[in-house]
Amino acid sequence: MRGGRAVLVGLAAVVVCSVTASAQAPLTDSEKEIEKYREMISDPMSNPGFLNVDRGEALWKLKRGAKDVTLEQCDLGEGAGKLDGAYAKLPRHFKDTDKVMDLEQRLHWCMQNLQGLDTADVVKRKFGGPGRTSDMEDLVAFIANKSSGMKLATPVQHPKEKEMYEVGEAMFYRRGGQWDFSCATCHSEDGKRIRLQGLPNLGKPGKQVQETMGSWPTYRVSQSNVRTMQHRLWDCYRQMRWPAPDYLSDGLTALTVYLNKNAEGADIQVPSIKR
């Protein structure tokens, strides 16, 4: 692990200044180089995101809350405590809450209801920063990793899942704010870039949206943290000149259902590593 991290530090600068290749073809020489580096650092021995996976496993097995129990009885959709493949089918409808929930909403629900945990501190640390780890980022890295190698299969069957998909699609195209932006402004054409940053087309089923959604959560080298889809959408709303979306709000889950449905069948390889 240590050796791997040293290699990563050396490569970080290269990756930080890079462009994503996903939205562009053909690849330039520097992009090919970056692809090579990316493959190297996707190696569990050198991707720091796997530290989060380890921490997440410890948190999963940690007794906490008023009830002093672990999260191991939390049902993520595949049955209590069943982790393999659970992330591949999230967000999904849960009978006990009669709600469609993404992984973070569900974990939060289990913390409150199973563990009797006051989640104020967990929510405060929703995004990790310098000297501050995030339980949610750690748990998501651990649980999502249990679906690595599987195909993304977010269900859109239950009426509430269908509602989420339709609302998510509408929110993707919803324009507003001082700059008149919607997600579609930046993510509905092939091969476009903002400055030098390639923009994946997420508004139609295909390879670009699959490569995107199959690679979150991801270790963001530029932020030295594992990031979840909740964080990515928060950051895109920031660029959109919209207000900060509420953490764990249903609109973010709706967008995730829409994007995951477009990405159906994507190879999941997580935590990945990105710029």
Add this chain to the structure above:
Amino acid sequence: MNYLVLAAGATALVMVATSSFAQQKPQVDAALVDRYVAATFKGASDEWKKRIEQDASQKLCSQYRNELPAGEVQSSLAREKAALKFPADGKVIGDWKKGQQFAQRGTGGQFSDGPSTPKGGNCYACHQLSSAELSYGTMGPSLTEYGKIRKFSAAGAKDAYAKIYNAQALFPCSNMPRFGHNGFLNEQEIMDVVAYLFDPESPVNK
């Protein structure tokens, strides 16, 4: 669907927006989407909430996924055009050096920005402008030699002012922000950006 939009002004800007298939009107109930959006931004301040209340064009462009049906095009252009405001003295060209800063800068108006964060139009995010600047986006057309190509004409500069003030007065549902219309850039700031496009000394025209 195919439509032609003729922009008013001496140089008629002709733009053609094509889409291979007409977008189907979405089925989802608009009030339901509004409820989700309200819940998603529940924690925002009232001032921020106001910023994402949609005006007529934002509503229509959202509803039609940015591809207005033929029947909505003229009325939409007319509405946006009626709201255009030019400087009272007719002068539209300011200081290109200040304009360059607005074109380069990408900050301002984000929830991560402070009240004193300098604002910019972020033109380079979407456009090539000076051929010396290699870090430019491709969401909009290249604007290199913009003034030169238009022979530095007064009418061309006025059209550019209109474009930056309200891109949708010339192109319905344009992806380009309505910088003046939405109150993000003021009159002087837009004039400076126009100068960046139209001053013969600006690197855009070199």
